[in-house]
Amino acid sequence: MSDKEILDFTARLQYGLDVAERRMLEKKALHGQNIVVCTKDGVIMQIPAKKAMKQLRD
Numbered sequence: 001m002s003d004k005e006i007l008d009f010t011a012r013l014q015y016g017l018d019v020a021e022r023r024m025l026e027k028k029a030l031h032g033q034n035i036v037v038c039t040k041d042g043v044i045m046q047i048p049a050k051k052a053m054k055q056l057r058d
Helices: 004-028 049-057
Strands: 034-038 044-050
Touching: 004 034, 004 044, 004 049, 044 049
Parallel strands: none
Antiparallel strands: 034 044
């Protein structure tokens, strides 16, 4: 694979992951569910999916 092909592939892969994450958050928010996240300092906690969606948009 050339460098351009690798960059194109990784861009498509990242786009697909972003779409999947958004869909998962939307579904969990619709059902009032929480998600598990890890903060920058390594603390693992649960937050409402609606809050995660709001943070993702900001």
